[in-house]
Amino acid sequence: MNGLQVAALASHLWQSTLFAAGVGCLTLLLRNNSARVRYLLWLAGSVKFLVPFALLTALGAQIPWPFDPIHATEPSVLSSAGHMGAQITHFGGNGSGALTHLTHAVSYGNLALLSFEALWALGALGVAARWLTRWWLVRRALHESTATSLPFVVPVRSSASQLEPAVVGIVSPVLLLPKGMEERLPADEMRAVLAHERCHVAWRDNLGAALHMLVETVFWFHPLIWWLGKQLVAERELACDEHVLADGHSPESYAEGILKVCEHYLAVPLPCVAATSGGNLRQRIEGILQHRMIERLSRTRRLLITLAASATIAIPVAVGVLTSPHARAAQVQSPGADVPRFRNVSIQFAQPDRAGPPPGLFPFADGSFWVVRGGRVLMGHSSMRRFVANAYGVADSQVVGRDWSQEPRYDITVDDPGATNPRFPFESPERVRAMTRDLLTRYFGLAVSTERKRIDGYVLAISPGGSQLKPYGGGPAYKAGGPMDPGDGVDLTDRPIGTLVDFLQRMFKVPVVDQTGLQGRYEYKVSWKSSSPGTPADPETVARALQEQLGLRLEARRMTMDVIKVVSLKPPQEIVTTHP
Numbered sequence: 001m002n003g004l005q006v007a008a009l010a011s012h013l014w015q016s017t018l019f020a021a022g023v024g025c026l027t028l029l030l031r032n033n034s035a036r037v038r039y040l041l042w043l044a045g046s047v048k049f050l051v052p053f054a055l056l057t058a059l060g061a062q063i064p065w066p067f068d069p070i071h072a073t074e075p076s077v078l079s080s081a082g083h084m085g086a087q088i089t090h091f092g093g094n095g096s097g098a099l100t101h102l103t104h105a106v107s108y109g110n111l112a113l114l115s116f117e118a119l120w121a122l123g124a125l126g127v128a129a130r131w132l133t134r135w136w137l138v139r140r141a142l143h144e145s146t147a148t149s150l151p152f153v154v155p156v157r158s159s160a161s162q163l164e165p166a167v168v169g170i171v172s173p174v175l176l177l178p179k180g181m182e183e184r185l186p187a188d189e190m191r192a193v194l195a196h197e198r199c200h201v202a203w204r205d206n207l208g209a210a211l212h213m214l215v216e217t218v219f220w221f222h223p224l225i226w227w228l229g230k231q232l233v234a235e236r237e238l239a240c241d242e243h244v245l246a247d248g249h250s251p252e253s254y255a256e257g258i259l260k261v262c263e264h265y266l267a268v269p270l271p272c273v274a275a276t277s278g279g280n281l282r283q284r285i286e287g288i289l290q291h292r293m294i295e296r297l298s299r300t301r302r303l304l305i306t307l308a309a310s311a312t313i314a315i316p317v318a319v320g321v322l323t324s325p326h327a328r329a330a331q332v333q334s335p336g337a338d339v340p341r342f343r344n345v346s347i348q349f350a351q352p353d354r355a356g357p358p359p360g361l362f363p364f365a366d367g368s369f370w371v372v373r374g375g376r377v378l379m380g381h382s383s384m385r386r387f388v389a390n391a392y393g394v395a396d397s398q399v400v401g402r403d404w405s406q407e408p409r410y411d412i413t414v415d416d417p418g419a420t421n422p423r424f425p426f427e428s429p430e431r432v433r434a435m436t437r438d439l440l441t442r443y444f445g446l447a448v449s450t451e452r453k454r455i456d457g458y459v460l461a462i463s464p465g466g467s468q469l470k471p472y473g474g475g476p477a478y479k480a481g482g483p484m485d486p487g488d489g490v491d492l493t494d495r496p497i498g499t500l501v502d503f504l505q506r507m508f509k510v511p512v513v514d515q516t517g518l519q520g521r522y523e524y525k526v527s528w529k530s531s532s533p534g535t536p537a538d539p540e541t542v543a544r545a546l547q548e549q550l551g552l553r554l555e556a557r558r559m560t561m562d563v564i565k566v567v568s569l570k571p572p573q574e575i576v577t578t579h580p
Contacts, residue, residue, distance in 0.1 A: 012052045020045040032295045035238035046212045053316040060320020127217045134269045164265040166275035167200045189257030192249040199240040200274035209272040237279035255288045342414035350381045350409035379412045391436040396509040401566035445570040457511035468551035472521040489527035507536045
């Protein structure tokens with residue numbers, strides 16, 4: 001169990017506890033109505049511990065969402081409501097650092113989790129052993145019993161044990177009666193007691209009790225669970241009492257029959273074996289002798305129960321629908337009305353005879369390159385995975401959902417109308433990412449969603465000796481001809497630390513998280529040598545160069561991060577050169 005699983009468990013527990021509290025409020029409102037209604041409400045509160053809202057949300061996410069990329073720029077009110085109902089992380093160009101929530105598991109944290117797991121397992125085994133021991137007593141009495149010809153809705157068996165009358169079994173129940181019981185109870189008392197057991201059979205009370213026993217075994221540490229168990233048994237027996245009296249049996253005979261059973265026989269120690277003497281016996285006898293009238297459910301209260309039950313299921317499902325991959329794609333891909341678009345877009349498959357950039361330009365680690373001439377930009381030999389990673393500011397390994405080895409590469413040529421520097425038009429990564437998302441949505445039919453996964457990556461932090469980065473003191477915004485070959489290093493001026501992070505992320509194709517805390521703009525040069533020209537250097541070589549030359553520490557780390565999952569994409573053959 002990790003930190004995320006503990007958080008999910010805690011969330012499920014408080015949601016289920018809150019649901020049980022709501023059920024309690026309803027039962028107070030229905031205290032003068034049938035006990036059977038209150039029993040079903042308490043049973044729903046118990047079963048809720050076995051059904052997380054997250055499961056219903058996941059089911060809702062499977063319902064198709066009519067996604068239309070053309071309307072993605074105007075998120076609907078319903079979709080916004082879905083995001084309010086569930087905490088969905090939104091990708092939108094904030095950089096890899098803003099997308100990451102590290103789960104630093106220090107040794108004592110791991111020890112605490114292991115101790116919790118061991119304690120839970122011991123408790124669950126203890127509860128299960130308790131139920132099995134008690135079931136063994138009932139099972140032995142059933143095994144030693146003999147069949148009788150007593151007419152009843154299920155087979156009746158006579159037992160030499162001193163256990164009280166009880167319905168045993170869930171799938172094929174039988175009524176287990178103590179031998180000689182018909183001699184101790186007069187006929188009218190016997191009929192009333194059998195009527196009580198007939199209710200247990202008809203309502204399948206053993207099944208409901210077994211479900212709650214499972215809840216008690218799994219969530220044994222929650223005090224509310226044990227209180228719920230007592231409420232279930234109490235309301236179950238009161239419901240049977242009400243039904244027996246409604247059938248016309250004498251209250252005096254029925255009460256006397258229950259008292260004689262309690263006097264001469266042992267109570268069944270297992271909730272999933274519905275017997276006669278369960279619940280608060282004093283309260284039951286007083287209720288039977290008073291034979292108070294049960295109010296019928298009014299239309300208003302029926303409507304209230306129906307609405308509450310419907311909302312319990314409908315709201316999580318609706319959240320799942322509204323935050324499903326297609327619905328979230330409409331939110332994630334929205335570029336915003338104030339973001340300009342690339343102009344004069346031309347999309348072609350990468351030319352097979354051109355495996356690299358023109359002479360004098362270095363390719364990125366994946367073989368792609370940029371050629372910039374007066375605001376006209378060629379993004380050459382780029383894979384779709386790299387385009388998506390660029391669009392959302394993540395590493396290649398954070399783009400999932402397809403077999404990327406089968407995807408072709410593309411040459412995309414665009415004009416950037418907002419460029420302020422003709423040699424380096426991408427001055428604002430945030431703006432360019434939004435424009436790229438718009439391009440991928442319009443021309444490639446891209447729809448994506450977000451997920452949380454544990455993946456490998458790196459953390460960039462300041463070394464113990466301190467940073468050696470020099471603040472920018474004036475000079476060109478971009479050093480023309482600065483070494484950008486991943487086999488050589490980086491040489492830039494007037495750039496934030498995020499530029500270095502992005503470069504490392506491109507080179508390693510895994511996320512690199514900025515934990516330096518450095519603000520402002522710097523001029524920095526760091527060089528290293530790879531094993532062969534044109535290929536990225538190994539991480540150890542880069543880490544050593546960063547430590548020695550910039551005072552920065554690069555550490556491998558397994559972390560929990562958001563990833564981009566590609567939901568839909570046009571087939572490559574449908575992508576042609578287009579002009580808006």
